[in-house]
Amino acid sequence: MSEHFDILVVGAGPAGIAAAVSAAAAGKRVGLADDNPAPGGQIWRSGTFQPAAARRWLARLNAAPLVRLQGWRIFDSPQRGTLRAERNSDCRDLCYEQLILATGARERFLPFPGWTLPNVMGAGGLDAMVRGGLPIAGKRVVVAGTGPLLLAVAAHLARRGAKVVAVCEQAPLRRIVPLTAALLGEPAKLLQGIAYGVAARGARFFTGCWPIAVNGREKLESVTLQRNRKHWDVGCDYLACGFHLVPNLELPALLGCRIENGFVVADDLQRTSVADVFCAGEPTGIGGVELALLEGQVAGLAAAGRTAEAEKLARRRKRQGFVHALRTASVLDPQLGKLASDTTIVCRCEDVPFAALREHANWRDAKLHTRCGMGPCQGRICGTAAEFLFGWSAASVQSSIRPPVFPALVSSLGASAKETCQSDGLPSAGASTGSQKEIL
Amino acid sequence: MSDRWDVVVVGAGIVGAACALECASRGLRTAIVEGRGIGGGATAAGMGHIVVMDDSPAQMALTHYSQTLWQELSDRLPRDVEYEPCGTLWVASDEEEMQEVHRKSALYATAGIATAILDSQMLADAEPHLRKPLAGALLVPSDAVLYPPCAAGYLLREALRLGARLYAPRTVLSAQAGKARLDDGSELQAARIVHACGADAAELLPGLPIRKRKGHLVITDRYPGFVRHQLVELGYLKSAHSLTADSVAFNVQPRRTGQVLIGSSRQYNTEGPAVDAQILSSMIERAQWYLPEIGALSAIRAWTGFRAATPDKLPLIGPWPEDDSLFLATGHEGLGITTSLGTARILVDHLLGEQTKIPIEPYLPSRFARSEAHA
Amino acid sequence: MPDPVRSLALRVNGVPLTVAPGTTVAAAIMMAGAPARRSVSGEPRGPLCGMGICFECRATVDGTPHQRSCQILCAEGMDVRTS
Numbered sequence: 001m002s003e004h005f006d007i008l009v010v011g012a013g014p015a016g017i018a019a020a021v022s023a024a025a026a027g028k029r030v031g032l033a034d035d036n037p038a039p040g041g042q043i044w045r046s047g048t049f050q051p052a053a054a055r056r057w058l059a060r061l062n063a064a065p066l067v068r069l070q071g072w073r074i075f076d077s078p079q080r081g082t083l084r085a086e087r088n089s090d091c092r093d094l095c096y097e098q099l100i101l102a103t104g105a106r107e108r109f110l111p112f113p114g115w116t117l118p119n120v121m122g123a124g125g126l127d128a129m130v131r132g133g134l135p136i137a138g139k140r141v142v143v144a145g146t147g148p149l150l151l152a153v154a155a156h157l158a159r160r161g162a163k164v165v166a167v168c169e170q171a172p173l174r175r176i177v178p179l180t181a182a183l184l185g186e187p188a189k190l191l192q193g194i195a196y197g198v199a200a201r202g203a204r205f206f207t208g209c210w211p212i213a214v215n216g217r218e219k220l221e222s223v224t225l226q227r228n229r230k231h232w233d234v235g236c237d238y239l240a241c242g243f244h245l246v247p248n249l250e251l252p253a254l255l256g257c258r259i260e261n262g263f264v265v266a267d268d269l270q271r272t273s274v275a276d277v278f279c280a281g282e283p284t285g286i287g288g289v290e291l292a293l294l295e296g297q298v299a300g301l302a303a304a305g306r307t308a309e310a311e312k313l314a315r316r317r318k319r320q321g322f323v324h325a326l327r328t329a330s331v332l333d334p335q336l337g338k339l340a341s342d343t344t345i346v347c348r349c350e351d352v353p354f355a356a357l358r359e360h361a362n363w364r365d366a367k368l369h370t371r372c373g374m375g376p377c378q379g380r381i382c383g384t385a386a387e388f389l390f391g392w393s394a395a396s397v398q399s400s401i402r403p404p405v406f407p408a409l410v411s412s413l414g415a416s417a418k419e420t421c422q423s424d425g426l427p428s429a430g431a432s433t434g435s436q437k438e439i440l
Numbered sequence: 441m442s443d444r445w446d447v448v449v450v451g452a453g454i455v456g457a458a459c460a461l462e463c464a465s466r467g468l469r470t471a472i473v474e475g476r477g478i479g480g481g482a483t484a485a486g487m488g489h490i491v492v493m494d495d496s497p498a499q500m501a502l503t504h505y506s507q508t509l510w511q512e513l514s515d516r517l518p519r520d521v522e523y524e525p526c527g528t529l530w531v532a533s534d535e536e537e538m539q540e541v542h543r544k545s546a547l548y549a550t551a552g553i554a555t556a557i558l559d560s561q562m563l564a565d566a567e568p569h570l571r572k573p574l575a576g577a578l579l580v581p582s583d584a585v586l587y588p589p590c591a592a593g594y595l596l597r598e599a600l601r602l603g604a605r606l607y608a609p610r611t612v613l614s615a616q617a618g619k620a621r622l623d624d625g626s627e628l629q630a631a632r633i634v635h636a637c638g639a640d641a642a643e644l645l646p647g648l649p650i651r652k653r654k655g656h657l658v659i660t661d662r663y664p665g666f667v668r669h670q671l672v673e674l675g676y677l678k679s680a681h682s683l684t685a686d687s688v689a690f691n692v693q694p695r696r697t698g699q700v701l702i703g704s705s706r707q708y709n710t711e712g713p714a715v716d717a718q719i720l721s722s723m724i725e726r727a728q729w730y731l732p733e734i735g736a737l738s739a740i741r742a743w744t745g746f747r748a749a750t751p752d753k754l755p756l757i758g759p760w761p762e763d764d765s766l767f768l769a770t771g772h773e774g775l776g777i778t779t780s781l782g783t784a785r786i787l788v789d790h791l792l793g794e795q796t797k798i799p800i801e802p803y804l805p806s807r808f809a810r811s812e813a814h815a
Numbered sequence: 816m817p818d819p820v821r822s823l824a825l826r827v828n829g830v831p832l833t834v835a836p837g838t839t840v841a842a843a844i845m846m847a848g849a850p851a852r853r854s855v856s857g858e859p860r861g862p863l864c865g866m867g868i869c870f871e872c873r874a875t876v877d878g879t880p881h882q883r884s885c886q887i888l889c890a891e892g893m894d895v896r897t898s
Contacts, residue, residue: 035867035886036866036867036886037886037888042866076717078717078721079717089736106864106866106868107864109863109864109869116854116858116860117859117861118845118850118851118859118860118861119861120861120863121861121862121863121864121865122863122864122865124864124865124866125862125863125864125865125866126865127865128864128865128866128885129839129841129842129845129862129865129885132837132838132839132841132842132865132885133834133835133837133838133839133842133843133846133889134841134842134845134846135846218850218859219850219859219861345854345858348854348860348863348869348871349855349870350855351854351855351856351858361477361609362477364477364480365477365478365480368477368479368480368484368589369477369478369479369520369589369590369593374740374741375740375870376661376738376740376870376873376881377868377869377870378740378741380868380869381863381864381868381869400743402714402715402741402742402743402744403715403717403720403742404739404740404741404742407661407738407739407740407870407881408738408739409735409736409737409738409739410658410660410702410724410727410728410734410735410736410737410738410739411724411728411735411736412739413658413720413724413739413742414720414721414723414724414725414727414728414735415721416718416721416725417717417718417721661880661881662855662881663880697855736879738881
């Protein structure tokens with residue numbers, strides 16, 4: 001089964017919503033595909049607040065004349081101008097003239113002894129679990145790592161009744177607060193207020209501090225924290241720990257979009273190196289909600305052919321002095337790369353320990369000889385960690401990105417692309433012209 | 441500055457690694473050069489079967505001989521090699537293919553290879569997820585599967601333990617007249633140079649009758665017991681033997697991890713490594729015909745690779761007639777994992793002037809030099 | 816006492832459990848006190864990312880293995896098995 005759109009948007013976070021709403025307002029037939037149960041992306045799901053901007057854009061989305069493909073996960077591009085999506089066991093080909101990629105970002109995880117124990121989660125991860133019904137009231141939580149999510153998550157969990165025992169931010173607070181403000185689209189002052197609020201509920205704030213071990217047998221019982229040269233144990237029920245954000249580049253890479261320094265290259269109108277493919281939001285640089293909304297609108301207008309309006313908006317970006325927030329490398333203390341012991345698992349899918357990886361020269365060799373990254377997460381967790389631990393460049397993408405970019409049913413991967421764009425008699429921007437011989 | 445060796449092996453795929461180990465274990469001063477990762481070419485891309493094939497008497501001789509060598513080695517293989525003597529079921533979908541089961545069974549018997557003929561019900565019991573009814577199958581219990589990159593890694597480590605030396609990552613720029621020139625400017629001198637660089641061999645030695653034959657594979661998440669044997673359709677013979685057209689065939693393996701490896705496809709005249717959606721689709725369609733429930737498994741990865749194919753489907757093993765110092769060990773197409781050990785053994789026997797266990801003549805590269813001379 | 820309208824009954828490893836609508840299967844598994852899965856070398860594992868990319872929360876849901884339980888909402892009568 002296939003569907004046809006003038007403009008297809010992938011990802012219903014702030015950038016994708018803004019892009020889809022803008023393109024639909026320009027009169028185009030728009031599809032918005034997103035793999036979560038509800039729109040909003042990770043940030044408007046896991047943010048401390050439901051900010052005014054979120055309510056405004058979600059209302060616009062609900063009013064917009066566009067096709068919502070909620071719960072559909074894109075895993076392949078069987079031919080130019082077509083993406084393949086799966087939901088449960090259903091499979092669909094989504095055909096487009098113009099494509100806007102707004103695939104967002106995920107947390108970076110780094111291995112340290114004990115990090116694989118149950119109840120050690122990402123900061124956004126625990127937050128999402130709590131929003132998914134996990135009772136947190138009265139539970140002792142340590143929030144640790146680095147990046148803009150920590151403060152927001154700590155505040156949210158505290159409001160839900162968690163006993164936030166400690167918030168450990170590896171970087172100086174003065175660097176993190178503006179970042180958090182940008183990410184959430186909220187003024188820094190407000191955030192400082194929140195920080196005080198969390199503190200008032202009994203949390204201790206530490207900077208230049210991180211977890212070096214998690215202790216427990218079947219699940220987390222305590223975490224060992226380190227600051228300067230001192231370390232101490234803190235008993236807790238959950239550790240919420242993430243190390244900044246990394247963009248989701250698998251789909252842009254599959255489509256051949258140029259990627260430099262870990263981000264998709266896009267011009268002022270959010271055009272990528274591939275014709276008819278735009279990219280907006282975190283994949284072009286971790287810049288937060290406001291920038292994502294702006295980029296999404298620019299991409300939506302540009303894709304719809306409203307170039308002048310798009311250019312005008314794009315100028316606002318420069319005028320307002322948006323800068324992409326700090327790159328991960330400049331945020332992470334090199335010591336975080338030395339926390340894993342020889343036996344610490346790095347690849348959680350295949351249980352590959354740190355020592356097995358160290359002897360290899362690059363990601364591909366490590367993968368082939370240790371099975372690291374060969375599991376269902378496809379290296380999203382361990383490949384991202386390995387980039388930081390071993391300096392293996394772009395471990396998770398670029399080197400060998402192939403379909404499926406996400407696990408999919410064998411039947412979905414093998415579905416024939418026959419009944420797609422061309423055979424419906426509709427014009428397709430990039431329909432394959434290859435004359436592959438039919439077999440069997 | 442140059443080093444002197446008895447043998448320099450070019451390429452550390454499974455064939456090169458096996459050759460290096462054979463040389464080192466026979467007391468030859470051996471160097472092995474690899475430009476990419478160990479077992480990173482066709483070795484990494486292949487399915488990893490240790491299987492007897494009977495396309496031709498020569499193919500059967502080499503695969504059978506090699507299989508016995510693998511069996512001798514199997515107790516010593518480390519765990520990560522994932523050696524699994526699961527046997528092969530040659531699946532017959534109709535009575536015509538059942539005839540092939542009987543023919544094969546008789547042929548294998550003459551070679552001393554035990555087989556069992558399964559009727560429709562026995563096949564259904566042996567592999568409950570196969571479609572029903574099928575006509576039957578030939579079970580070859582001595583066939584096995586393994587994980588090739590780690591097998592190559594093991595053979596190489598053994599070679600190094602016995603004194604071989606690895607140059608990696610080093611690309612060989614030229615290799616002739618007893619000299620191998622490397623990309624760091626150094627030169628290795630050797631009495632013999634063994635070309636074992638698979639589909640890339642023709643780049644070093646233009647004129648080699650080797651073409652790249654592209655293949656696709658898909659692997660699933662872990663479903664222990666979904667299939668129990670390597671399953672191959674007997675239509676495989678018809679489709680894989682077609683030397684010109686693109687083709688797909690049903691070939692599925694259980695891995696020790698519980699994963700299911702799905703093959704196979706063959707294409708000429710495509711140099712790019714990209715996954716071809718139409719071939720992938722045909723290949724999976726074929727697998728779904730035989731295993732209707734395989735569509736409901738989760739596929740976690742697909743990839744492609746290039747086999748080194750020769751015109752007569754037999755490898756090139758032995759001296760290259762135009763250069764006394766050059767020996768070839770390439771052109772194994774889809775059977776390099778199986779035949780690596782046999783290739784190494786007869787190559788080194790021949791190189792040392794010793795009697796080979798099986799006749800080397802069918803694999804000698806000179807067979808093509810001759811035909812070219814007549815062309 | 817569970818409100819029949821505002822609660823769902825399911826089983827996690829055969830043990831009955833009542834949750835609020837909107838609860839993910841991953842949260843239900845954690846409430847039941849079970850690890851979501853055993854790793855390939857037998858270690859207990861639970862959810863990590865909460866957004867469907869790490870695959871640590873995989874469980875067998877109504878007979879289908881390898882389901883990312885953080886992306887699935889609980890339903891009445893659901894049968895969840897962890898390995």
